[in-house]
Amino acid sequence: MxxxxxxxxxxxxxxxxxxxxxxxxxxxxxxxxxxxxxxxxxxxxxxxxxxxxxxxxxxxxxxxxxxxxNEIISLEDIQAIPEKYNIGKRPLSLLLGWGEQTFSRYYDGDMPTKQYSEILKQIYADPAYYLSLLEKSKENLKSEKAYEKSKASTQRLLDIPVVEPQAKMDVVVDYLLSRCQDITPLSLQKALYYAQGFFYAFYRTYLFTEDCEAWVHGPAYPKIYRRYSNYCFDPIEGVDEVEASALSGEDQLLLDSIVKHVCCYSGKTLEAFTHTETPWVLARAGLPAEALSNRPVTKESIGEFFTLVKEKYRMLTPANIKDYTRDLFTQI
The missing domain is CATH 3.10.20 (Ubiquitin-like (UB roll))
Incomplete structure (x- = not known):
């Protein structure tokens, strides 16, 4: 009392x-x-x-x-489902083919029908059943990320090894390696830098999330450097299989232009290009020429610079990247 x-x-x-x-x-x-x-x-x-x-x-x-x-699922079990499977209430409704707010109403206390109750009871009790529903009806979800998150959580419940999706930068690297001949680690670093900049210039979003750093030899992505550092000045071995499904048509169109109009130059030539460009120059401001540095060359600074380049050269499509790289080549 x-x-x-x-x-x-x-x-x-x-x-x-x-x-x-x-x-x-x-x-x-x-x-x-x-x-x-x-x-x-x-x-x-x-x-x-x-x-x-x-x-x-x-x-x-x-x-x-x-x-x-009446053997209806308890409210506590209903409320445990989203957390158990790492999925939102609205996405779960969509996954099950219900109205967008149906599961939310049940979560807030409304009584489900016997039919819907049986479905929810089986979902709560059987992760394998839920995983089969997730795979069968994933097209109902409006977010690939929601599907991936829920799938990974369910696989952990079932002690299934979780294969993490390949990072976007890694997919881009594999794509470049599969299409470039004799690309060295130095060339690859600069290709990533130009891909990031021109992708933002044309599509107003970033190709990948990572920032690079203002190293002595130009913009560099440390993770990629470490991965291929053992090649030194030698070409990196090509990649046979690429997760092309992770790249949109716009991604591939831009990357194909990078391969054709950027990767055609040597790594040292591309290094010279970057030494004339604002993102690297500003990031290195005040440093001696040979000083080591991990100062960031942010993707925002890269995006802003190449947006101006696109406007200056009146680029209409990624194929026009050749006008810029040819101009730089005549100046070094």
Whole structure:
């Protein structure tokens, strides 16, 4: 029994109340059900007082009895499903082919039909069943990311090794290596830099999320440097298989132009190009020529610079990248 404060209409003032449990009955969907209810009483006059939280709890108690008697999934199990499978309420509704707000209503306390209850009970109890639904109906989801997150969480529940999706930069690297002949680590670094800049210039979004650094020999992506450093000045071995499905048509169009109009130059030539460009020059400001540095060349600075380049050269398509690289070549 607990003591709290509530307004008592009989006493006409705030008063402490006590809570007592008793068995009550109520009609729900044409049948009468008994449940344990909690009732509040004013400690001064002994009259029953209204407490909203208790009324909500009593309604839930009635619904819980109904669910048990009619074998309907419990509210607690419904509310555990999104966290268990790492999926939002709206995406789950879409996955199941229900109305967008259907699962949200059940999550908030509405009673599911017997048919929907059976589906939810099986989902809650059987991760393998949920995974099969996820694979079968993933097209219903409007987000590839939602699918990947939920799939990974479900695979962990089933002790299935999770294969993490390849990072976008890694896919871009594989694509460049599969299409470039005799590309060295130095050339690859500059190809990534130009791909990032021109992609933003044409499509106003970044090709990948990583920033590069202002190294002595131009912009460099440390992760990629470490991966291929053992090649030194030798060409990197090509890649036979590429996850092209991870690249959009726009991605491939831009990268094909980088291969044709950037990768045709040697790594040292591309290094000289970058030494004339604002992103690297500003990032190295005040440093001696041979000083080591991990100062970032942010993707924002790269995007802004190549947007200006696109405007200056009046580029209409990625094929026009050749006008810029040819111009730079005549100046070094």
């Amino acid at each position: 607990s003591k709290q404060i509530v307004f008592c209409p009989e006493c006409r003032q705030d008063a402490k109340y006590s809570v007592k449990e008793k068995t009550e009955s109520a009609e729900l969907k044409g049948e009468v059900y008994e449940f344990t209810a909690q009732t509040a009483y004013c400690e001064q006059c002994g009259e029953e007082v209204y407490v909203a939280e208790l009324e909500d709890a009593n309604l839930k108690a009635l619904y819980d009895v109904y669910r048990q008697k």
